[in-house]
Amino acid sequence: MYIKQLTLRQFRNYKKVELSFHKQVNVFLGENAQGKTNILESIFVLALAKSHRTSKDKELIGWGEEFARIHGEIAKKTSSLDIELILSVKGKKGKINGLEQKKLSEYVGAANVVMFAPEDLNLVKGSPQVRRRFLDMELGQISRVYLHHLGMYQKVLKQRNHLLKTLQFGKGSKEMLDILTDQMIVLAAEVTIRRYGFIKRLQTWAEQIHHDVSRGKEKLEIRYLSSTDVSEDKDLSKIKDGYYQTYQELREREIQRGVTLFGPHRDDLAFSINERDVQTYGSQGQQRTTALALKLAEIELIYSEIGEYPILLLDDVLSELDDYRQSHLLRTIQGRVQTFVTTTNVSGIDEQTLNQAAIFHVSEGTITK
Numbered sequence: 187m188y189i190k191q192l193t194l195r196q197f198r199n200y201k202k203v204e205l206s207f208h209k210q211v212n213v214f215l216g217e218n219a220q221g222k223t224n225i226l227e228s229i230f231v232l233a234l235a236k237s238h239r240t241s242k243d244k245e246l247i248g249w250g251e252e253f254a255r256i257h258g259e260i261a262k263k264t265s266s267l268d269i270e271l272i273l274s275v276k277g278k279k280g281k282i283n284g285l286e287q288k289k290l291s292e293y294v295g296a297a298n299v300v301m302f303a304p305e306d307l308n309l310v311k312g313s314p315q316v317r318r319r320f321l322d323m324e325l326g327q328i329s330r331v332y333l334h335h336l337g338m339y340q341k342v343l344k345q346r347n348h349l350l351k352t353l354q355f356g357k358g359s360k361e362m363l364d365i366l367t368d369q370m371i372v373l374a375a376e377v378t379i380r381r382y383g384f385i386k387r388l389q390t391w392a393e394q395i396h397h398d399v400s401r402g403k404e405k406l407e408i409r410y411l412s413s414t415d416v417s418e419d420k421d422l423s424k425i426k427d428g429y430y431q432t433y434q435e436l437r438e439r440e441i442q443r444g445v446t447l448f449g450p451h452r453d454d455l456a457f458s459i460n461e462r463d464v465q466t467y468g469s470q471g472q473q474r475t476t477a478l479a480l481k482l483a484e485i486e487l488i489y490s491e492i493g494e495y496p497i498l499l500l501d502d503v504l505s506e507l508d509d510y511r512q513s514h515l516l517r518t519i520q521g522r523v524q525t526f527v528t529t530t531n532v533s534g535i536d537e538q539t540l541n542q543a544a545i546f547h548v549s550e551g552t553i554t555k
């Protein structure tokens with residue numbers, strides 16, 4: 187798929203802008219703090235209804251404005267889509283072909299994007315929260331069912347934590363705790379089984395890509411560290427049994443602590459190269475290659491799930507990659523994946539790519555082609 191046109195109203199430092207894009211490579215060139223990332227971010231938000239760099243939607247709205255609007259025309263293999271996201275202080279709503287979607291989970295996934303930005307190194311080095319966010323965003327855009335279960339899980343978790351806090355002080359109902367625990371077990375199992383399957387599929391591609399980028403020297407492995415025992419031969423009911431048992435065992439401790447101690451909200455991912463943990467032992471280069479392999483694997487996974495390549499957003503990363511990694515990335519996307527690149531300087535970008543690209547100059551929120 188590719189994005190033909192983008193219109194922004196009051197998004198970050200863009201009052202009003204309308205852009206038509208090249209089917210393949212689009213480069214945004216400009217000095218620091220001019221609005222290059224804001225363009226990539228707007229495409230990301232248009233697709234996922236969430237920013238990659240802030241959880242506060244208010245920050246996306248132009249200063250002093252009441253709302254922001256992002257509109258995009260997406261071309262797919264056999265159809266074309268009009269999608270629009272409106273953000274206001276009251277909330278956000280998404281429209282597909284002019285029709286407002288009742289739930290955002292029904293809107294997300296109409297367009298698919300993969301973003302690769304310098305912060306993605308945190309996927310390897312950062313806290314488990316960063317990796318869970320990665321899992322939820324990426325899996326969410328290819329599985330509506332996942333988004334639905336995740337949203338419900340988070341709701342029940344909030345209620346359960348609230349109740350546990352009350353029980354901690356000798357108030358509240360233990361019967362209610364059992365009801366919420368039962369609800370949570372069902373949802374936790376749904377979330378867990380999908381995350382496990384997603385990581386298994388992602389691993390297949392990431393391992394191959396990492397093998398190529400490291401010139402056959404390294405074997406990358408990604409594991410889903412679930413709070414319950416999950417493996418190939420565990421079906422949904424076995425996973426539920428596992429959760430049930432642990433919640434029984436932890437019941438009194440959770441009441442004492444006033445919080446849910448266990449579940450998908452505590453899960454993590456682990457990366458290893460040649461059987462050694464990358465977080466602890468990986469060099470800067472290996473961590474970078476791991477992040478790159480993950481992103482490229484995502485492109486393949488989305489293609490295999492939906493039969494269309496996603497749109498790739500490369501924020502300030504191309505010139506950061508050495509020649510070998512850069513050419514590997516460019517080979518992967520060539521002619522298949524519409525790509526948006528931001529850079530302060532074109533000198534770090536492969537010449538052949540530049541020759542085929544549309545170049546946009548960005549200066550203080552104004553764009554010229």
Ligand SMILES: Nc1ncnc2c1ncn2[C@@H]1O[C@H](COP(=O)(O)OP(=O)(O)OP(=O)(O)O)[C@@H](O)[C@H]1O
Nearest residue numbers: 198199218219220221222223224245246247248249
């Ligand atoms: N909500 C907002 N309303 C208006 N302007 C904003 C808003 N949020 C950020 N900005 C402005 O956007 C600019 C930053 O844009 P952006 O992050 O896209 O920079 P960039 O061109 O990618 O720079 P760099 O190369 O440093 O990454 C800053 O000038 C900032 O003041």
